[in-house]
Amino acid sequence: MKLGLAHMSPLWLAASRFGSAALISVLVLGLLGRLRFPTRQEWPLVAGVALLQMGAFTALALWALQYVAPGRASVIAYATSIWVIPLSSLVLKERLSAGQWIATALSYAGIGVIVAPAFSPWQAHTVIGLAMLLGASFAWACNIIQLRGNRHVRLGADMIPWQTAIATIPLAALAWMRDGAPVFLGVPDAWPLILYTGPVATALTFIVVLGMTQKLPPAATSIAMLCVPVIGLIVSSVVFHERISADLALGLGLIGASVAASALATRLKRPLALRPS
Template structure:
């Protein structure tokens, strides 16, 4: 088991040490957003024959098995250090297990298009959380991006909430709780400097998410009979190895290398992709409010990447 030297007690200045983000990393971010956007229609399809807890359990348990095998094969399998375990548990419980269980449950009540926006609206919680716990002040660029994101979310979500019945409201509340769970983990990661979120920790994060979900699924939903349906294996192959083992590694790197506000704004690209694909797959109408909201969200996504501002200036200052 490898060890890490204890970090200095002096509060580091990440902005001073941060390297410019490479073109390859930015491409990976776009790929991750597209994969997670596509995951929403896939989860909606899978929810027709896989129960919520088993859906979440199969996603992370399959990702755990794959990541453990890969880590062993490339010589990166190790136990997390004492300092790393809280982050491993936080990612596994808050961002992976709880978030996914709530989302897959909510998809039994609502359509994936608008639902994806509510689940990924972490900026609702992250912006005040970053100001309160991290003492972060928004730059003009971040402020404008955040305003566009909030406006886009309001345009898309409020009409749905105003016309929601009790059945739909349950789904929306579950999605709001999922969003809060992820936001808490984003802030936890930023409050834990010195822990590097590389592939070494991914097997344990997915295991922390997968094992409790498997136990809960056995207790509340019985045996995994869905495995007898060959269609479930296609869904699990997408949501597990692709949308978890690969994509979470990219997103966790984003969480560590960018400011919490920037991460939460970038993640709104996922529902933009999800809404578009949902309209194609399920015929979810792209009404004028959805188009306006998506336009505002896209503005919020583009602003941090404008060349005149540069990505380096979105780094969290210590």
């Protein structure tokens, strides 16, 4: 996505990502004879994934990449646990263990360490970018809660065309109004990026993420997704020569500790659930 911003605006990059994913998924499912409309129960969840997890998350994260380095940005954007664990308790009324609250506290501390440099000295653009990333993670967290709250409805790969198509419509409309016509379509270097971010990093990846979101508890899902920034930091340090500073390493370490604490809490809690009441 960082490379794509060299050829197109954040909104057009987001729109092209989901538009290409919609086209390829319609083609593949049509050839397999698995293309179908969502049911009445599926439509709200399809719209939630499209507008929150796909549209809002991607648009905010892409916009923030103009102000924040990709490695640091990936850590904040994927730190959905700072929202999901409290929301699980408030909205889903799930009883969280002490270990899960400790994991939440560690993830908050990690995010605090990572964003602190933007405030001393004050860097307005960086602060705006960080706020967008936190908004992106909150949008995704809301969708995780929505999916878990409706676990009786399972979304499969045959919903990807509708999710990506719904996400594309508002993104393309906003991009056209703000940035004009998609002139990047005539740039040869932009097409490999579109074809990767759409069919591979969107259509294929969202199938995996959706399955994980619907099978695992919200806290486990959000903590597991923190593995993404680890890869993001490594790739960013190699491709963009992003320096893994002391504050970034400490913040990532705290978030890593939250992953370990959450995993440990889940293992300790599981035997208790098997005891007769």
